[in-house]
Amino acid sequence: MKREVTKAIFPVAGMGTRFLPATKSVPKEIMTLVDRPLIQYAIDEARAAGIKEFIFVTSRGKGALEDYFDHAPQLEQELRRKGKSELLETLQSTNMDSGAIAYIRQHKALGLGHAVWCARRLIADEPFAVILPDDVIAAEKPCLQQMVEAYAETGGNMVAAMEVAPDKASSYGVLDVSDDMGSMVKVRGMVEKPKAEEAPSNLAVIGRYILSPSVLSSLSSMEAGAGGEIQLTDAIASEIGSENGVYGYRFRGQRFDCGSKSGFLQATVAFGLQREELRDDLSDYLHDIVNMGKAAE
Ligand code: UTP
Numbered sequence: 231m232k233r234e235v236t237k238a239i240f241p242v243a244g245m246g247t248r249f250l251p252a253t254k255s256v257p258k259e260i261m262t263l264v265d266r267p268l269i270q271y272a273i274d275e276a277r278a279a280g281i282k283e284f285i286f287v288t289s290r291g292k293g294a295l296e297d298y299f300d301h302a303p304q305l306e307q308e309l310r311r312k313g314k315s316e317l318l319e320t321l322q323s324t325n326m327d328s329g330a331i332a333y334i335r336q337h338k339a340l341g342l343g344h345a346v347w348c349a350r351r352l353i354a355d356e357p358f359a360v361i362l363p364d365d366v367i368a369a370e371k372p373c374l375q376q377m378v379e380a381y382a383e384t385g386g387n388m389v390a391a392m393e394v395a396p397d398k399a400s401s402y403g404v405l406d407v408s409d410d411m412g413s414m415v416k417v418r419g420m421v422e423k424p425k426a427e428e429a430p431s432n433l434a435v436i437g438r439y440i441l442s443p444s445v446l447s448s449l450s451s452m453e454a455g456a457g458g459e460i461q462l463t464d465a466i467a468s469e470i471g472s473e474n475g476v477y478g479y480r481f482r483g484q485r486f487d488c489g490s491k492s493g494f495l496q497a498t499v500a501f502g503l504q505r506e507e508l509r510d511d512l513s514d515y516l517h518d519i520v521n522m523g524k525a526a527e
Pocket of ligand 1: 242244245336364489
């Protein structure tokens with residue numbers, strides 16, 4: 231089986247209700263951390279991992295996302311005329327080659343598994359990555375790149391895994407581990423959103439996957455699972471025990487849940503502090519408000 235991963239699916243058809251009213255007209259993936267939309271972080275990570283084909287599963291109202299990846303000749307011309315070469319470079323780095331992006335519609339929000347399945351004809355018979363742009367990962371080596379390197383050794387199916395507190399397990403898919411090899415674990419079971427007392431481990435699945443095409447066949451025959459949605463976790467779990475197998479990969483990096491307001495705010499602060507031009511002002515401000523809070527106690 232081929233182990234080079236060159237295609238990635240970005241499921242972005244969700245309604246983003248946790249960010250209403252903003253998401254009434256702005257796709258969640260276009261919301262910005264500092265000055266870059268969430269989707270740009272995901273695309274950069276995919277490019278670093280060697281992805282060449284970018285498949286977006288979209289829905290009604292996501293037009294801004296398509297526009298974002300279009301070239302902007304007028305704007306570029308204006309920046310060139312004004313000699314703003316740095317801004318021009320920033321803008322050009324967001325351009326995508328013709329034919330590199332495909333958009334598929336998910337006509338009904340039937341769940342993440344269904345969204346991935348919608349892209350089946352573009353994947354055909356190759357391993358592929360799935361990136362959820364809500365999960366933004368700050369890492370020295372981008373998370374998907376770490377996974378692609380590990381996958382070159384193992385093949386099979388791989389999910390990014392992160393340790394979570396027991397009371398948080400019910401928000402994730404959780405791994406049942408048969409063999410712990412450090413950064414990699416062999417998976418013997420997966421449970422979607424278990425009750426705290428029923429979680430088989432503290433290893434939760436987050437939004438990066440490398441999957442074999444047989445997962446798409448499983449999705450084809452899938453019934454709705456937890457929450458009435460077609461769950462990707464269930465289709466991946468059906469690969470356990472097959473010759474492909476399922477691995478969890480403990481990535482190195484910090485993950486922010488930008489699908490939640492609290493995670494989004496934390497990511498904004500973290501990425502703001504990484505910027506040299508913002509660091510001093512922002513950290514002074516953070517010190518001030520923390521000290522003010524302490525003084526008020
Ligand atoms: P979420 O569970 O975060 O749902 O989806 P959501 O609709 O985006 O946000 P909330 O919960 O209403 O605030 C996780 C990922 O799966 C995609 C979403 O776009 C997001 O990237 N998804 C989910 C789909 O593409 N289709 C679906 O039917 C469901």
